[in-house]
Structures are given as C-alpha cells and as structure tokens.
Amino acid sequence: MPQFRAFTPEELKFIASFKIGELNAETGTVVLQEGAHNAHLYTLLSGWAFRYKTLEDGRRQILNYMLPGDLLGLQGSVIGDMEHSVEALSPVVLCVFRRDKLDELFRNHPGLGFDIAWLASREERMLDEHLxxxxxxxxxxRAAYLLAFLHKRAEAVQASKGELIVLPISQLHVADTLGLSIVHTNKTLRKLADRGLIRWLDRTCRVLDVAGLMELAGWEGPSERRRPLI
Amino acid sequence: MPQFRAFTPEELKFIASFKIGELNAETGTVVLQEGAHNAHLYTLLSGWAFRYKTLEDGRRQILNYMLPGDLLGLQGSVIGDMEHSVEALSPVVLCVFRRDKLDELFRNHPGLGFDIAWLASREERMLDEHLxxxxxxxxxxRAAYLLAFLHKRAEAVQASKGELIVLPISQLHVADTLGLSIVHTNKTLRKLADRGLIRWLDRTCRVLDVAGLMELAGWEGPSERRRPLI
DNA sequence: CGTCAGTTTGACACGAATCAAAGTGAGTGG
DNA sequence: CCACTCACTTTGATTCGTGTCAAACTGACG
Structure with a gap:
C-alpha cells in the first residue's frame, strides 16, 4: 500500500500546468533514446518501463525498472543529455514536465523539490542494491533477488490488494538485468521454478513464494518510510 | 578543472552555520556504519572515501568512491537509516549538516536544494555506469574502466594541474569494486601494467595512459556540465 | 504455412574462483 | 638491530560457474 503524501493546492496547480498530455506507448516501444537532448522530466503514472545502457557492440545492461510514481529523465533534466535509454514493458502513461521550469519548481515549490531529491535518493538506494x-x-x-525485488515493488503500487501480481518481463530482460547470458538465465530460472518459488508463463513471471526468494538471496527487502508522488 | 558555482552571501551563511567541525579520519577508519541511524548529511571537503555494502557472509561490494565536493549520507538524511557503510581511503575532512534542517534548506535556499538534486542525479549516473x-x-x-573513471574524477578535483595523480586504493578495493576475486584482479591489473597503461606502487595506482584505458573499456568518459559545491 | 520472438536443452569451452604458497615492505616489540 | 607479524601483492595448479554454440520446441501472428 503506497503512502501518497497530500499536495497543497498550489502544488497541484503547478503540477497540472505541466501535464502536457499522455504518451501511450505500445509494449516494447522505445520511449526515450540515449543521447537525445531531452528537455523533459517525466513521472510514470501507470505501466512498467525500464532504463538501460548499451556498449558499442550491443551488450545491454538494464539498470532499473520503473513503476508508477517513479521519476524518469531526472539526469537529463538536471545534467544534460540522457545517459541511458528507456523502454516500456506495458502501455505507459507519463506526466511530462518541462525541464526549463525546474528552477521555478525548486524556487516556488520547495516541497516538490524535496520530493525530487527524495526520489533520486531512493533510486540511488535501488541501484546500490543492484550493484x-x-x-x-x-x-x-541474483535471480531470486531480482524477482523478489520486482514483486515487492509491484505490490507497493498495486491498486487493489487482492489482484494477482504478474511481472511483465521476458527472460531476456532478466538476463540483461543480472548480467548473465540468456541460456544460463533460463537454466537458473528453471531451478527457481523447480523449487516452487516462481512460475513462468507467457513471457511473464509470477512469484509464488517471495519469502523463499528473499531468503535464498539473503535480501532483507526494502525499508521505505514515506512516499511522495509527483 | 572543476567549475564551482558562486554562492550567494545568504547561502554561504547558511552553509557555515552547519559546519559543526572537522572529522579527521585516519586511513581505513570506518566513518559511518551501515544501519546506523545517522542524523547528518555530509559533504566531503578533502580526501578520498568509498561507500560499500556487504552480504551476511562477508562478501563486500564497493558502490562508489567519494571525492571532494561529493555528498555523503543523503539517503540517510532523506529516507532514514544509512543503507551502506563508508570508509576513508585517506585523511578526510567533512562538512556536517543536520538532517532536521533539510526542510529549511529546501524552503529557504532553493539553489542549494537544486544542487542536492543535481549531486544525487550525478551519483545516479555514476552508478549507472558501474552497473x-x-x-x-x-x-x-572493467578494470580499465574503473581506473580511467577514478583518474578522471581525481583530475577534476585536483587543485594544482601539474601534480601527479595517484589513486589511493589497494587491489582489494579494485576487486571489491569490480566484483572479482583478489587473485584474478591481480592478474588482470598485471596485464594492464604489462601493456604500459598503469603502474602499481605502494598500494596506490598511477594511470599512465588514460586514453588507452578508455579505449580498452569502450568508455567515452564523463560529460559534466556545471558543478556545484555545497 | 512460414516466420519470428521467446523458451528449453545438451555439449563443450573458457573465464574467473579457489586453493596453495611464497614474496614484499612497513611496523612492532624484544 | 633483529625477529616477528601483518597487510598486501604475486604466481601456479586446479576447479567450477557461466558463456557459447547448436538445435529444437512453443505459441502468436500474418
């Protein structure tokens, strides 16, 4: 159950003024290209996406996954060009901010500025874990950790608690996240499935035993406190 | 040559009010412990340090290195407990902020708030590259990338341009950064040394050919724009 | 019916871990 | 001054985890 903080009326008005529109990305569509001079900052409103980087010869590393409430393109906004690419895993709705208004945001809406720092620092923590x-x-x-991590994240943003949680990723995504080959990833996931921890179906994954995965990985789980949505 | 932005007098006064004192850490001293409820946010004024996480059985992963100008403990400040540990590689001087003043900082000094977000997003970019x-x-x-990366960072904060750049790390640090064993790390570094790219001396590393390292790693180097110091 | 993305399996190769042992130099205490 | 320890570096032999190669299978789709 995510805890969304309450926005002040002025903050809401400010946010609304930047919602240029909705980007509805088809599954697999490249939303943002690495290196593009992208003048916007996005918030994911619904759907799944992931950030990745590639080496010249095509080797790809997925850096992190994006779920509703996540900030996207902060690096591009604060620093310059995007340093990574983004792809959608499901139809996605984005809230778009203009980068050149970022100064104004920090000046006139310190609460939102703080939220941005909060989100950035949360992203940092996730990247630490991945490293x-x-x-x-x-x-x-690794596989156990990743699937437990994604399941927990999905759980946290799931609107209806009863709903079945499905991770909309292929084994190739898992491989590129874990830094493994697809073949070995498949064999590894098979082991997890044989142990009854997960089930793979239709290029999606269902976690049957989060606690089991977490124990196998030696992962304590996230320790979130407060959760803003901007 | 780092580009430090100019602070307004009010900002300087605010900053000065938080410089509680100097922590002079001996080499190798643990400065901050993972899990500690640490009420402070630090800025590294001089020296080298590194952040790391460990698994229960002792396996250690170094997450990133900290050089002058870097923020330290933002996660602890914004979110709660520290999620990683920090150790000094050389005598270190820190500027200490009180966490409970963070709200005030964002409210009354939006420029500094923006800087914090900027630094967080820069850290994020570095973690992306490491991943x-x-x-x-x-x-x-990996080894070539890491040494080129550290050399570039050291270069950027080096006060006098002529001075010889030395990386104050042992091969164990390299191993724990790259996710390799010490033995294999040693053999790998030996190859780099044999190619004339680096020289290892006295638990320090000297980079002889940054361009060579970057080419070997297929790394373009950092693309910084503006650089605040807080 | 063919194609294509994704999954699965087996055989083999290779890179990195592990094991073992020795060398170096700084620091310490006798 | 020497002997000792300790952190760090170095090297060779061997093992093991993961990558690579090859091929087949599945289901969706046109």
Missing amino acids: LSIGRRSALE | LSIGRRSALE
Missing part, C-alpha cells in the same frame, strides 16, 4: 547483487551474488541468488 | 561495467564488461575492460 551488490550483480557484483557479489551467484546467478541463482 | 553497465560490472554487468556486461569483461574483467580486463
């Missing part, structure tokens, strides 16, 4: 995982966990532990 | 490196580069490429 630990890729750097020091075995393939099986 | 790509650990996930998808070979051992040799």
